[in-house]
Amino acid sequence: MSHIEATGSYLPSTVVLNSEFVGGNALFESMDEYFSGYEERRHASATETALMMAVEAAKDALANSKYTALDIDLIIGIIQPSRNVYGDDLNLMQHELGAWNASVLPINTACSSFITALNTADALISTGKNKVVLIVTSTDWVHTMLDTTKPNFAFAGDGAGAVILDGSTESFIDKYELNNTKPEVFNALVMKNAQFTQQKEFFTVRPPEGRTTVKDLILFPMSVAKTLLDRNPQVAVDKVIMHQSGLKMMQVWADKLEIAEDKIRHTIGLYANMTVANIPVTLDYWRKKGDLQRGEKILFMAPSAGGYSIAMLWQY
Amino acid sequence: MSHIEATGSYLPSTVVLNSEFVGGNALFESMDEYFSGYEERRHASATETALMMAVEAAKDALANSKYTALDIDLIIGIIQPSRNVYGDDLNLMQHELGAWNASVLPINTACSSFITALNTADALISTGKNKVVLIVTSTDWVHTMLDTTKPNFAFAGDGAGAVILDGSTESFIDKYELNNTKPEVFNALVMKNAQFTQQKEFFTVRPPEGRTTVKDLILFPMSVAKTLLDRNPQVAVDKVIMHQSGLKMMQVWADKLEIAEDKIRHTIGLYANMTVANIPVTLDYWRKKGDLQRGEKILFMAPSAGGYSIAMLWQY
Numbered sequence A, B: 001m002s003h004i005e006a007t008g009s010y011l012p013s014t015v016v017l018n019s020e021f022v023g024g025n026a027l028f029e030s031m032d033e034y035f036s037g038y039e040e041r042r043h044a045s046a047t048e049t050a051l052m053m054a055v056e057a058a059k060d061a062l063a064n065s066k067y068t069a070l071d072i073d074l075i076i077g078i079i080q081p082s083r084n085v086y087g088d089d090l091n092l093m094q095h096e097l098g099a100w101n102a103s104v105l106p107i108n109t110a111c112s113s114f115i116t117a118l119n120t121a122d123a124l125i126s127t128g129k130n131k132v133v134l135i136v137t138s139t140d141w142v143h144t145m146l147d148t149t150k151p152n153f154a155f156a157g158d159g160a161g162a163v164i165l166d167g168s169t170e171s172f173i174d175k176y177e178l179n180n181t182k183p184e185v186f187n188a189l190v191m192k193n194a195q196f197t198q199q200k201e202f203f204t205v206r207p208p209e210g211r212t213t214v215k216d217l218i219l220f221p222m223s224v225a226k227t228l229l230d231r232n233p234q235v236a237v238d239k240v241i242m243h244q245s246g247l248k249m250m251q252v253w254a255d256k257l258e259i260a261e262d263k264i265r266h267t268i269g270l271y272a273n274m275t276v277a278n279i280p281v282t283l284d285y286w287r288k289k290g291d292l293q294r295g296e297k298i299l300f301m302a303p304s305a306g307g308y309s310i311a312m313l314w315q316y
Helices: A029-034 A050-063 A089-097 A110-126 A141-145 A210-230 A247-256 A275-288 B026-034 B050-063 B089-097 B110-126 B141-145 B210-230 B247-256 B275-288
Strands: A003-010 A014-017 A040-043 A074-080 A084-086 A103-106 A133-139 A159-166 A172-179 A239-242 A297-303 A308-315 B003-010 B014-017 B040-043 B074-080 B103-106 B133-139 B159-166 B172-179 B189-192 B239-242 B297-303 B308-315
Touching: A003 A050, A003 A275, A029 A247, A050 A074, A050 A089, A050 A133, A050 A159, A050 A275, A074 A089, A074 A110, A074 A275, A089 A103, A089 A133, A103 B172, A103 B308, A110 A133, A110 A159, A110 A172, A110 A275, A110 A297, A110 A308, A110 B110, A133 A275, A159 A275, A172 A210, A172 B103, A210 A247, A210 A297, A210 A308, A239 A247, A239 A275, A275 A297, A308 B103, B003 B050, B003 B275, B026 B247, B050 B074, B050 B089, B050 B133, B050 B159, B050 B275, B074 B089, B074 B110, B074 B275, B089 B103, B089 B133, B110 B133, B110 B159, B110 B172, B110 B275, B110 B297, B110 B308, B133 B275, B159 B275, B172 B210, B210 B247, B210 B297, B210 B308, B239 B247, B239 B275, B275 B297
Parallel strands: A074 A103, A074 A133, A239 A297, B074 B103, B074 B133, B239 B297
Antiparallel strands: A003 A159, A014 A040, A084 B189, A133 A159, A172 A308, A297 A308, B003 B159, B014 B040, B133 B159, B172 B308, B297 B308
16 A cells, blocks of 8 residues: 655746747647647756756655655656666666665656556555655656757646655555557657667657547547546546646546546646656645645546556545 | 566577677776676677567567466566667567557666566566566667677677566565665766767776775675575575676675575576676576476576666565
8 A cells, every 4th residue: 555645846947938939839730639728838947957857856745745865765757868878867866865775766658657656656565665655757858859949849848746655545546557559659659769860869749640540649548547437436536637738638538538627637837748747746736736635536647658558546 | 476477588699709809898997807707699680679589588488378468468677778768669569469458667777677677567466456467678789889899898798588477476575675876886887868969879887986886886786685685584595696797796796695606597608798688588598498496596686777786585
């Protein structure tokens, strides 16, 4: 059993308004309608690396918790992108935090990474392998992975979120996860490894090849969540926190899942799409607003590059 | 509880003899004495990518098991390096294997990845989150991450290993893991992300800065294993499978742990250092030789780039 003891976040101070951009969301072309809701977002400065933001989010979570860095026995999550690939920047967090009793596990399920980390950490705590786990997901993808010379990144923001998990009470209810790695789905959302191209690579969203791919990209994640809800009819969902790639997409998902729109919690108007950091930043934002109550049942759901989707029911 | 149901491996067909190299192991300089035991190794051809080898190792493991690809509900491990970084090549294995019921979790604890994956998968199975897990670790690092124009890679081979894990019996005994991310340790073994340098990057082993760093690199992993053994005095170790970066290093570790040298199982003379693939390839090699018996207690141990070390006691 495990429990979210505390949350934290770090958002860059530079605010960029959507109206400063021209050209719209060329990146998404025929799927444009789903990608809406952006008003402003934060862009990292040169010193606000994904690692630095991860460290600050973790410090915020620690400050909100009953633990010190020395209590942490595992740091799990993703620094996206890591400046080092072998070791990973996430390893450096042990030193940055003074978490001298921690081991470090970098994972990468792209936009799903936070939920995957939560599921994995829950298993590690439930089996007694770990006691106090820091989950952190952080990205400065705007300047590092996106082609900012083109009018295609109005949807993207930088940021970092963190959670401290311990074993004090049971919060995990159920999860369902599945991959959908048809080549056309994999190749619709992908970034190549610059090690092989020797040039800066950009994350690309290719126009879907017909209705099938649109369904794969938009409806597959929803069907994963539906499977989860259908096998847990006793659970009344209080709040939904989804991967926020577009407001319309979240509304479509909620509608098809027969969840009232006013249960959706997001930060898309403020922070846009922070990929790996969306969910913990949103969780922290609404907790600090006093909106999240202990005992409430949250549906987390996210699709990701790589064709992986996960949905989880969690009692906060 | 979990159990290794089957193992598999794939080794490239190209055999390279150590005697074909001149110049020795310049990479390691003052630590040269620890890096010994290489006789031959396998180098991947252009078509033997880390993904292709991972798929073949997984097919071998499946053929040796009672399961089909459709029984797998999680694929966890590392394709090193992945040609795609967001999604990861590991996701493509679902399609390559026809593992349509599987989700995919890429992890990266460098040379420790197999043991980390085994520990994580054990937790996921023990909590009922997964039933049949494919662990796969594969690398074609010789041509992709090492500077083959210099006489510094006599130690390196390519290969892939796989394991099928299920929940039929209890095999996990205990593990201990810890990071050691002093900057000088992190920077002693590292490869930068080509996304930021726009050139092919090489994995580098920097000369250790004095005795402290040598101790950190060589003795820290041993001390992690010693902590594990000391708290499990009732466990009589039958076999030891270590990360094989050097024969002398394995002998030093065994000696300091008071484990007889004849309990070490390795494949360093045949396959050299395959980083992430060392341990499952060695496990599969000795199983196929009829050397591993059910019920034997194995000590797994590995240090890795990133300063992370893990040791695990496992009843085969």
